[in-house]
Amino acid sequence: MFSIKEQKKTKQSIQSLNDVEYPLMEDFYTIQGEGAHTGRAAYFIRFAGCDVQCWWCDVKDSWDESKHPKVKTGDIVQRAVESGTDLAVITGGEPLLHNLEPVTIRLREEGFQVHIETSGSSPLSGHLDWITLSPKRFKKPLDEVFPYVDELKVVVLKNKDLEWAEENAAKCPPNTTLLLQPEWETPSSIKLIVEYVKKNPKWGISLQTHKFINVP
Numbered sequence: 001m002f003s004i005k006e007q008k009k010t011k012q013s014i015q016s017l018n019d020v021e022y023p024l025m026e027d028f029y030t031i032q033g034e035g036a037h038t039g040r041a042a043y044f045i046r047f048a049g050c051d052v053q054c055w056w057c058d059v060k061d062s063w064d065e066s067k068h069p070k071v072k073t074g075d076i077v078q079r080a081v082e083s084g085t086d087l088a089v090i091t092g093g094e095p096l097l098h099n100l101e102p103v104t105i106r107l108r109e110e111g112f113q114v115h116i117e118t119s120g121s122s123p124l125s126g127h128l129d130w131i132t133l134s135p136k137r138f139k140k141p142l143d144e145v146f147p148y149v150d151e152l153k154v155v156v157l158k159n160k161d162l163e164w165a166e167e168n169a170a171k172c173p174p175n176t177t178l179l180l181q182p183e184w185e186t187p188s189s190i191k192l193i194v195e196y197v198k199k200n201p202k203w204g205i206s207l208q209t210h211k212f213i214n215v216p
C-alpha cells in the first residue's frame, strides 16, 4: 500500500477536494478483466494523458489530455458510489501524470479500495491499496516506484520482453504477484508465455478476460 501523509480534513477541505478537476477519458462500471483481481466488479476511472506512447497501445485516444473534458473529483466519486461496488481502479493513459491525492482521499472516504494500473513513469501520489506496475521499455519505471508494487504485469510480444520482465521483477518486493500478459493482437505470444511460465513457475499468466466475455 502506498499512502502519503493524510491531512486533517474539514467539511470545507472535502468540498475543495471535490472541486479538483482531472482530464477524464471515461469512467464506467465493469468487471476487472486482468491480473490478480480478475472477475471483481470495479468502477474504472480512466484519466487522459500519457507520456509513454507504446505503439501497440489499445487506448491511444487517451494520450492527448486536451481532447478530454476536465471533470470534478466530486462528480467522479459520486458516480463511483452510485455503482454500488467498493473497488475503484484508476487507470489511463498514465494516471500518475496527475496528482492523485484529491481523488484517492475522496474515494477512500467513501469506503473504496483504490487500485491503480501504471507504467510507473511518474512519481506515485495519493492513497493506493493495490499498485499494478505494467512497465514499458519506451519509458522505464522510476526506481522509487518499485518498493510499493503489489503486482507486476508485463505485456509480452516476443522473447526480449521476457528479459524485460525479469529485469523488472528483480526490482520488486519478494511477495509481488508476477504476471505475463500476451499482447491481444499477437497470438504467437501465448505459446511463448505458456512455455516460459512452465519453466519459471514464479510467474503466472494474466489474460484480458474482459475481451473474451465482451465487456468494456
Ligand code: SF4
Pocket (backbone or CB within 6 Å): 050, 051, 052, 053, 054, 056, 057, 058, 059, 060, 062, 092, 093, 094, 119, 136
Ligand atoms: S502506457 Fe498504457 S496508455 Fe500509455 S501508451 Fe502504453 S499502453 Fe497506452
